[in-house]
Amino acid sequence: MKIITVEDQLQGAQIAVAKIKKILSHKPGVFGLATGSSPLEIYRQLSQSKLDFSNSISINLDEYVGLAPNHPQSYHYFMKQNLFNNKQFLHSYIPDGLNPNAQEVENEYEQIIKDHPIDLQILGIGQNGHIGFNEPLTSFDSRTHQVALTKSTIDANARFFDNADEVPKYAYSMGIGTIMKAKEIVFVAYGEKKAKAVHQMIDGPVTIDVPASVLQTHPNVTVIIDHKAGALLKKIE
Numbered sequence: 001m002k003i004i005t006v007e008d009q010l011q012g013a014q015i016a017v018a019k020i021k022k023i024l025s026h027k028p029g030v031f032g033l034a035t036g037s038s039p040l041e042i043y044r045q046l047s048q049s050k051l052d053f054s055n056s057i058s059i060n061l062d063e064y065v066g067l068a069p070n071h072p073q074s075y076h077y078f079m080k081q082n083l084f085n086n087k088q089f090l091h092s093y094i095p096d097g098l099n100p101n102a103q104e105v106e107n108e109y110e111q112i113i114k115d116h117p118i119d120l121q122i123l124g125i126g127q128n129g130h131i132g133f134n135e136p137l138t139s140f141d142s143r144t145h146q147v148a149l150t151k152s153t154i155d156a157n158a159r160f161f162d163n164a165d166e167v168p169k170y171a172y173s174m175g176i177g178t179i180m181k182a183k184e185i186v187f188v189a190y191g192e193k194k195a196k197a198v199h200q201m202i203d204g205p206v207t208i209d210v211p212a213s214v215l216q217t218h219p220n221v222t223v224i225i226d227h228k229a230g231a232l233l234k235k236i237e
């Protein structure tokens, strides 16, 4: 893993955007996209850039089960607001949260990724070390699957909904094995809340207790963190 410590998200995003630009200078790319606050500045810079994605493909990591694309908490909505309204891709894929047939969603999504191998995957991390929605103890071989969200994730999301019944209990997520197939991974994490997970991911053993630790075994990962997220690291290159 190549570890780059940056001053802030602005600088971190510049590095990520440069990598995306490099791919686009050779060919249209297949970009794996993530939601959450960590990649927001990347999407802002991409939106304001002159980069042309009209022949490129985007494939998102995950989506909540049961939320319509126009629901403000859906990842479809997030991507539209933060990137797709400004940059159109040839195709943008996000798991279909309204399809209750998990097997169908899983098979279709895996086929899409097989047909369009991901050149660069943007990845964040949860405070417990999860990637996508792959919570601790998820198999490293896992493919796109339906995830039962943990109580802490459901509780954390409750504030975004009018009543408890509406809070999604399940999500569809690329598996860890799916994510690991990306040719290149650009990982971003900022702030002290991520420090423990980042430390376990980089300094700790490769274990399903910390899903992100699998990245130690990927041949091309760039870890972009600020000083706070890297505060507990043993050594920084």
Ligand SMILES: N[C@@H]1[C@@H](O)[C@H](O)[C@@H](COP(=O)(O)O)O[C@@H]1O
Pocket: 034, 035, 036, 037, 038, 039, 061, 062, 123, 124, 125, 126, 131, 132, 133
């Ligand atoms: N499924 C998403 C992850 O893909 C994301 O990495 C994580 C962290 O989000 P944030 O960047 O807002 O801390 O949130 C959710 O769990």
